[in-house]
Amino acid sequence: MATQDNNRFQAIIAHAKEYGFVFPSSEIYDGLSAVYDYGPWGSELKKNIRDYWWKSMTQLHENIVGVDAAIFMHPTTWKASGHVDNFSDPMIDNKDSKKRYRVDHLIEAHVETLSKEEGNVLIAAMDKLLAAEDFAGLKKLIEDNKIKCSISGTANWTDVRQFNLMFKTEFGAVAAEVNEDENIVYLRPETAQGIFVNFLNVQKTARMKVPFGIAQTGKAFRNEIVARQFIFRMREFEQMEMQFFIRPGTEGDWYKYWKEARLQWHLSLGIPAEKYRYHDHVKLAHYAKEACDIEFEFPIGFKEVEGIHSRSDYDLSQHQVYSKKKLQYFDNDIDETTGKPYGNYVPYVIETSIGLDRMFLLILSQAYDEEVIPREDGAAETRTVLRIPAKLAPIKLAILPLTKKDGLPEIARAIMNDCREDFYCFYEEKDAIGKRYRRMDAIGTPFCITVDHQTKEDQTVTIRYRDTMQQERIAISDLRALVKEKIR
RNA sequence: GCGGAAGUAGCUCAGUUGGCAGAGCAUCAGUUUCCCAAACUGAAGGCCGCGGGUUCGAGCCCCGUUUUCCGCUCCA
Numbered sequence: 001m002a003t004q005d006n007n008r009f010q011a012i013i014a015h016a017k018e019y020g021f022v023f024p025s026s027e028i029y030d031g032l033s034a035v036y037d038y039g040p041w042g043s044e045l046k047k048n049i050r051d052y053w054w055k056s057m058t059q060l061h062e063n064i065v066g067v068d069a070a071i072f073m074h075p076t077t078w079k080a081s082g083h084v085d086n087f088s089d090p091m092i093d094n095k096d097s098k099k100r101y102r103v104d105h106l107i108e109a110h111v112e113t114l115s116k117e118e119g120n121v122l123i124a125a126m127d128k129l130l131a132a133e134d135f136a137g138l139k140k141l142i143e144d145n146k147i148k149c150s151i152s153g154t155a156n157w158t159d160v161r162q163f164n165l166m167f168k169t170e171f172g173a174v175a176a177e178v179n180e181d182e183n184i185v186y187l188r189p190e191t192a193q194g195i196f197v198n199f200l201n202v203q204k205t206a207r208m209k210v211p212f213g214i215a216q217t218g219k220a221f222r223n224e225i226v227a228r229q230f231i232f233r234m235r236e237f238e239q240m241e242m243q244f245f246i247r248p249g250t251e252g253d254w255y256k257y258w259k260e261a262r263l264q265w266h267l268s269l270g271i272p273a274e275k276y277r278y279h280d281h282v283k284l285a286h287y288a289k290e291a292c293d294i295e296f297e298f299p300i301g302f303k304e305v306e307g308i309h310s311r312s313d314y315d316l317s318q319h320q321v322y323s324k325k326k327l328q329y330f331d332n333d334i335d336e337t338t339g340k341p342y343g344n345y346v347p348y349v350i351e352t353s354i355g356l357d358r359m360f361l362l363i364l365s366q367a368y369d370e371e372v373i374p375r376e377d378g379a380a381e382t383r384t385v386l387r388i389p390a391k392l393a394p395i396k397l398a399i400l401p402l403t404k405k406d407g408l409p410e411i412a413r414a415i416m417n418d419c420r421e422d423f424y425c426f427y428e429e430k431d432a433i434g435k436r437y438r439r440m441d442a443i444g445t446p447f448c449i450t451v452d453h454q455t456k457e458d459q460t461v462t463i464r465y466r467d468t469m470q471q472e473r474i475a476i477s478d479l480r481a482l483v484k485e486k487i488r
Numbered sequence: 489g490c491g492g493a494a495g496u497a498g499c500u501c502a503g504u505u506g507g508c509a510g511a512g513c514a515u516c517a518g519u520u521u522c523c524c525a526a527a528c529u530g531a532a533g534g535c536c537g538c539g540g541g542u543u544c545g546a547g548c549c550c551c552g553u554u555u556u557c558c559g560c561u562c563c564a
Contacts, residue, residue, distance in 0.1 A: 010557080018499065018514095030537075030555050083564085091562090093489065158489085165564075189564090222564095233563090373524090381525080402522055434524030441524095452522060462523070469524070 009299040012368045013230050015384065019443050021045065021364070022231060034228070034235045041443050042360070044394030044424065046238075049359050050217050052392060053240045056265055057215040064213035064242060065206045069194025071219060072171065072185050077193050080322035081315065083166060083186075090135060092142065093158040101149075103138050103160055104130065110147045135160035165189055167221045167235075187221035192351060194218070195243045196315045199327055199347075203245075210329055210347055211254065213244040217356065229300060231357045238356040245347035247331060248313065254350045255290050255310045262306055262352050263294055269389045271366055277302060287314030296362050305362055306354035313346040320346065363388060367444060386444030387467055391487045396423040398440045398448040404429040412451045415461070419480050423487060441466055447483055 016022040021042035025035035038046050058066050078084045090103040107126045111119040122145065129137040138160045148155050171185040188194065195202075195214045202214050217240045231237075246254050259278070267273055279302075281291040289312055293304040316327045331342035367386040374380050390396065399416050401408035409429055416427045426445065428436050433450060440448050449461040454473075461479065464471045474482060 006558085014499085024556090033555090093561090228557095383525085400523095432521070432523090432525075432527095434526095436525090437523080438525045450523065454522090464523080471523075 005299045005301075008368075009230075009365075011370070012299065012364055015368060015386075015442070016042065016364060021443075034233065036231050036234060036357075041394040045363065045388065045392060045444075046356065046360050048392045048394070049363065050238075050240065050356055052269075053265075053354070053356075053359075054215065054217060056268075057213070057242050061213065063208065063211065064215055064244075065202060065208065066215045067195060067198055067202060068218065069191070069198060069216060071188050071221075073188055073193060073197070075185055076322050077197060077319075078166065078186055078189075080318040081190075081193050082318070083189055090130070090133075090138060090160045092139065092160045103142070106147060107142065107145075110145060164223050167223060189222050190220050190353075191216050191218045191239045191241050192243060192315070192353070195241065196319055196327075197323075199245070199316060200325075203329065210331060211244060211246040211250070213242050215240075215242040217241075231361050232298070232300070232303065234357060239353060240356050240359075241351065241353045243311075244350040244352070245329070246350060247333075247342060248345055248348045251289060251310050251312070251348045251350060255308065258350050258352050259292060259308045262308060262354075266294065266296075266305075269363075269392070271362075275366065279304070287312050296365075298361065298365050303358075305358045306352065309351045309353070311349040311351050313348050315349060316346045363392060383438060383441060385441040385466060388444035388446070390446040393444045393446050393487075394424065395426045395440070395443065395445040396447065396487055397483050398426045398428060398436070398445050400427075400433060400436050400448055400450050401429050402433055402450050402452040406453065407456065408451045408453075411455055415449070415451070415476060415479065419483070422480060422484060437464060437469075446486070449479065 013022075017024075019041065020039035023037045023039055024031040025037050026032045054066065057064050092101055092103050092106065104126065107122065111122055114122065122141075125141055126138070129141060136159075139157060142157060143155060146155055166189050167187040168184050169187060170183050172183050195216055198214070202208065203212070217238065219236060220239050221236050223235060244254060244258065263276060263278075266276060275297045277295050277297075279293040279295050281288075281293070284291055289310040291307065291309040294306040294308070295302040296305045319325075320327050327346060328344045329347050330344050333342055334340065335342050364386070367388045369385050369387055371383040371385055372380050373383050388394075397419060399412050399419070401412040412427060412429070416425050419425050426440070428439075430436070437448055444466070446466045448464045448466075450464065451461050455461055455476070459476050460473045461476055462471045463474050463479070463482070
């Protein structure tokens with residue numbers, strides 16, 4: 001990471017805190033690692049991004065509807081999805097090389113060096129201990145077999161520790177009497193499963209026909225091993241996901257469609273295309289047919305903002321097995337090759353999944369600018385401005401009386417009352433006008449109007465544009481329509 | 489998780505061999521001001537990250553701890 005870019009990233013983080021966008025969580029108690037809170041302008045910006053996504057998915061697609069599923073889900077959900085088994089692997093660290101291994105991988109690698117009989121004995125012993133979650137036994141097994149770290153060559157191991165992706169919590173106000181595991185529920189590590197388990201409810205009640213999509217935004221929770229990089233990687237974060245259900249055999253076309261459509265959504269915000277790239281996955285999960293990330297060039301380099309995955313019928317099929325309920329769709333459309341309806345099938349799924357917090361960071365990173373303005377006396381000053389797309393800006397219009405006398409505040413207040421119902425307005429009469437403009441620049445307000453003495457004569461105000469600092473005179477009567485048009 | 493650096497006002501930082509806690513900006517109350525952060529007056533703002541120790545006396549020295557940053561490690 002270039003120092004300059006890193007400085008820029010630090011400046012963005014400092015700016016986000018200083019101007020009420022993002023605060024470290026529980027800061028008065030020294031913070032909580034990898035958890036952040038959104039402040040007054042941050043929560044507005046985040047909401048605006050969420051709304052923009054939501055509208056583009058639901059309101060603008062007749063075949064996509066939304067759900068708002070609970071964060072708590074039946075624990076079997078996560079067995080079906082694979083999260084319980086795949087993401088709770090015991091780990092062990094070599095104290096000399098600092099290398100961390102999954103215990104099963106470490107032992108399996110050692111088995112390769114043994115004879116078949118010895119290997120099978122060891123694997124059997126390992127499986128037994130893994131099933132019993134006997135971590136002390138696993139460590140002893142590693143030590144007894146003199147398994148060494150391939151880097152340091154030593155057998156100086158830490159204790160075996162559990163790596164848990166999912167947060168657990170206790171469900172029900174009364175403690176379990178016998179087995180405390182009975183009351184365990186997880187905080188969802190992804191919102192997608194809330195869509196899959198509601199597949200039939202939504203399809204039937206909203207009378208959806210394949211192909212159709214279900215969209216959802218909401219919080220998800222993951223225990224990351226290390227958590228850093230500001231809001232890029234958080235333990236509590238918000239996803240915006242859409243699962244698109246399709247007829248098997250059409251997944252290639254739909255994958256291509258959504259891959260392109262999602263990039264176009266990003267570009268619709270006016271962000272330059274060269275800041276984006278696709279990253280096609282080479283190593284695919286066993287159920288995936290195709291997968292790619294949309295990456296954005298953050299100050300910390302190209303990083304994933306959004307994923308598009310062709311998930312086959314894996315999730316719905318898994319839920320069929322675990323729930324013993326049919327999750328199928330009867331397709332009345334005629335298959336031209338047979339002349340008969342396509343009939344019953346488990347739909348395939350194309351998933352688009354974008355991190356709302358990452359999108360927020362993307363907008364902030366793209367918007368943040370320290371503009372150098374040459375002054376008349378030859379010196380230069382710096383203007384810190386957030387060039388947030390107008391439709392996403394927390395405050396759309398600042399209404400500023402040039403002075404706080406001569407009836408100007410009264411006129412400004414009247415304009416405020418006229419506009420605030422339609423978009424977020426901000427009134428301020430303190431300090432010199434230039435200072436107020438710059439404060440608005442710092443939080444990304446795209447438009448400021450100033451009420452001056454001429455306003456009293458001809459009912460016009462100056463509108464000042466954030467990005468260019470240009471001003472023009474417009475009639476008060478045209479103001480509301482002008483701003484509404486610019487924030488569409 | 490390991491190693492390094494840092495933590496003083498809201499922000500950026502100064503603080504002398506260990507001797508009264510400081511500046512600029514920001515904030516607040518006024519005055520001034522007809523368009524881009526820089527006018528004037530005043531006020532408020534601090535467990536010097538936290539806990540021990542040394543000392544007559546610690547922001548400063550020692551130990552521990554915590555948070556952040558940087559590098560490594562891990563990451564479906």
